[in-house]
Structure formats: structure tokens, C-alpha cells
Amino acid sequence: METVGIAIIAVGVALMVFAIATRRRTRAATAAITSGEATRIADISVDRPRPAVSAFHVVGHEAQVTFDVPLAGDGPDDLMKELLVNEALEVTREKRHHLPIDQVTQVVAFAGREEISEVGRVDLPAPGMLPPPLTGAAVLDLSAVDIDPLQEQFEGRTDATPQTASKSAGEGELRPVGEELRLPRAVDVGLRAQGIDPGQMTAGELVRGTLSVFGYAISQEDDNQYRANRAGTSTLIYEVPHTAGGYQEVSETAIRDFTMRFLASKADRGILVSDKYGPFEVYERERNDSRVRFVTRERLQNFLDGLALS
Secondary structure (H helix, E strand, C coil): CHHHHHHHHHHHHHHHHHHHHHHHHHHHHHHHHHHCCCEECCCCCCCCCCCCEEEEEEECCEEEEEECCCCCCCCCCHHHHHHHHHHHHHHHHHCCCCCCCCCCCEEEEEECCCCCEEEEEEECCCCCEECCCCCCCCCCCCCCCCCCCCHHHHCCCCCCCCCCCCCCCCECCCCCHHHHCCCCHHHHHHHHHCCCCCCCCCHHHHHHHHHHHCCCEEEEEECCEEEEEECCEEEEEEEECCCCCCECECCHHHHHHHHHHHHHHCCCEEEEEECCECCCHHHHHHHHCCCEEEECHHHHHHHHHHHHHC
16 A cells, blocks of 8 residues: 555656646746747657647638547546647647648647547637747656666566466456556556557557656567667567467567567667566566566556656
8 A cells, every 4th residue: 555655646746747847838838928939830840759640620710630649538637638739739830831821820639539529729829820839848758857767677676576467377368458557647648648548558558658758769670579768778678469369378489589589689678568467487587687577467567656656
């Protein structure tokens, strides 16, 4: 109970940091408009995870931006609304050279998949004008945290004591991992903003999406192999997916394949992530090589809690 309490506090702090950042953007925009420093819409270059845009239309005086973002069943909360409205402003900024939008006085954000809903809207100070962008505040991004969130995952905190799976591994179906996890709100919003549905995601999507929120640059190297880079440290991510009707435990073959890939990659660290359960062999592997971790089904919650606590 104490660990859960600390994790909740840590996530609360992360949310507060983001809320402060977005509100600073709003105050800066207001000040710029008041002082006459608002600039004409122009292109910007932003290197960060961003919500995917499924449609952009200019209708009358509105620039309507639709995001391919899965919304929660009870609709978007205030944090998601502010995130997407801010991002809609940046998308509108980037469309300046492609569409005649000098008449635009209002930017409207929409989101959803099966059903598209309006998320929020914002008035511009004058047709075709936007306040200056505030780097990093338009999307949930904890990259400013000056510690490596993965570091303590490789210093013995995570699963130092062997765990047993909640049920014996065999052949058959496994529920989506999101149905078995307590997702911090910051993680839930960050995943949805990247187009990942927490209710249907794989373990690999969870890990990659969460690391993206914490400022890791994720690149794909082949079908199941990725690399996460942050502050000069490289982490290989190897995913072992579960197929319907397949065995529910990571095989020895997959573990050997991961080991060989990691050694060949020259990465600083390596993570095997899977929707499947992990065999007890993984504990011996971790004891023999402190640079590798196995984030299997029964270890996902500890992995998330470790990132929040760091």
C-alpha cells in the first residue's frame, strides 16, 4: 500500500508539472497578444511525440483539426482537452504554406475514432494570427525531467524477488494488458495522445509509448526490434508478441534471440518486453548481466510504478 501511495503522489506531481507548463503557454500567449507581439502563422520544427492528424479543413472562419486519438469512454478530461487544443494551434501554424487560411479566426480540435467529437476551440487575436509557440507545452512531455527514468530499472529495484504469474501459463487467449494494469493518469493521457488505446494496446506499445512521454526518441529497426535513445544512452527494445492460441510463456528460443540481438546491437541496455509471462530463467539472466531486463506480463505493473517513482 505504501508503494502505491508513493506512486500516486509521484504521478500527481507529474500532472501538476504538465498543468503548470500548459497554463504558462496560455499566459504567454495572452501577454504576446496584449503587447502586439503575436506573430503570423509560420512553420515550426518540433521534435517530440505528437497526436496523429486524421483531417484538417477550413470551414468559414474555422480551422478544424481532427486527431486520430482514442478517447476514454467518459470523454476527454481537462488535461486531454487542453493538450489537443494546443496541438491544433500548432497544426494550423504548419498549414500556412499549403492552404489559404488568412481568414481563420478560430481553431477547433476534434478527436475520436468510431465517433468524432469536438474537444475544444480557441479564438485567434486576429485573422490568420497565432501567439508564439511555447516549446514542449503543446503535448504531454516529461522529457524536461533531468533524470533517466529507466536508470533504476537497471539498478535492481524492479522484480529483485521472483514473481509467479497470476495464472499458470499455457495455450489460449490472453486479455489485453491494459485490462490488468493500473495506469497513472499521465501515462493514460500520453498514450492516447500518441494514438495508443490503453484498452487494446500490446505490452510493446505500452512500453514504447510511455518511454516517448518521458522524452525517449524511439526508432524501429525491424518488425520486433526498436531502439530508445535519451541523453546519449541507447536502449534496445525487443518485443515478443503473443498470437491467438499460442503458448503464454516466453520461450527459451526468444530469450536467446534477444540476447544475441542485444550483443550485436552495441546498445547500452536491453529490454525484452512481452504480453506473455516470463519463465524463471529470466532472473538468472538478469543476475548474470545487469544491462538486460525482461518486462513480461507479470512485471509490467512494477515497470510502470518504477518509472513513476523515478
